[in-house]
Amino acid sequence: AQKVTQAQTEISVVEKEDVTLDCVYETRDTTYYLFWYKQPPSGELVFLIRRNSFDEQNEISGRYSWNFQKSTSSFNFTITASQVVDSAVYFCALSEAGTDSWGKLQFGAGTQVVVTP
Amino acid sequence: NAGVTQTPKFQVLKTGQSMTLQCAQDMNHNSMYWYRQDPGMGLRLIYYSASEGTTDKGEVPNGYNVSRLNKREFSLRLESAAPSQTSVYFCASRTGSHNSPLHFGNGTRLTVT
Numbered sequence: 721a722q723k724v725t726q727a728q729t730e731i732s733v734v735e736k737e738d739v740t741l742d743c744v745y746e747t748r749d750t751t752y753y754l755f756w757y758k759q760p761p762s763g764e765l766v767f768l769i770r771r772n773s774f775d776e777q778n779e780i781s782g783r784y785s786w787n788f789q790k791s792t793s794s795f796n797f798t799i800t801a802s803q804v805v806d807s808a809v810y811f812c813a814l815s816e817a818g819t820d821s822w823g824k825l826q827f828g829a830g831t832q833v834v835v836t837p
Numbered sequence: 838n839a840g841v842t843q844t845p846k847f848q849v850l851k852t853g854q855s856m857t858l859q860c861a862q863d864m865n866h867n868s869m870y871w872y873r874q875d876p877g878m879g880l881r882l883i884y885y886s887a888s889e890g891t892t893d894k895g896e897v898p899n900g901y902n903v904s905r906l907n908k909r910e911f912s913l914r915l916e917s918a919a920p921s922q923t924s925v926y927f928c929a930s931r932t933g934s935h936n937s938p939l940h941f942g943n944g945t946r947l948t949v950t
Binding site: 726729751752753757763765767770772811813815824825826827828829830 | 870872877878879880881882885895896925927929931935936938939940941943944
């Protein structure tokens with residue numbers, strides 16, 4: 721069963737527009753961790769942020785912000801005032817602490833963001 | 838500091854051929870992983886090694902074997918390559934705690950004809 725769902729396959733925006741990427745996860749564990757990664761056209765995978773299940777504070781880092789809501793099992797990512805350099809595939813991932821899932825980190829299918837000038 | 842190093846970067850195989858993808862990390866991480874990336878499928882876990890001396894299957898282990906040679910190295914072997922194994926393969930490592938992020942290698946692009 722898919723544990724991390726990124727329903728948006730591709731989002732196209734014009735530079736300076738805001739873009740929000742959705743991530744919905746599924747887990748029975750009370751302790752878990754969520755991550756976002758960026759994969760630019762060059763192909764490498766870059767870690768962006770980590771959030772644990774006990775910390776629902778939203779986080780802002782420059783033009784990036786993250787909204788974690790346990791009530792809806794969502795960990796959404798917003799890019800404010802997008803730039804061409806934000807064009808990439810973005811992945812959401814889940815790491816569970818339960819015995820059956822110990823050690824695994826599962827990824828969503830990714831959302832392709834295309835920012836045009 | 839090299840981080841996670843994968844070799845080779847590109848490989849073309851014929852159906853039925855075998856090969857081993859190599860991965861080494863110099864961050865003293867306990868856990869290592871192999872993922873494959875296919876269009877529209879995201880990153881799917883093939884095998885992982887939570888600590889030296891252990892290996893476990895991920896979501897898509899069929900057709901692959903792994904060896905955790907030591908703490909630094911984790912190899913992925915295709916015994917009899919099939920066209921369905923055409924993909925980009927990523928090796929990754931992390932400290933071993935659930936809150937630690939993965940550090941990825943640059944990937945191996947494998948084509949099986």
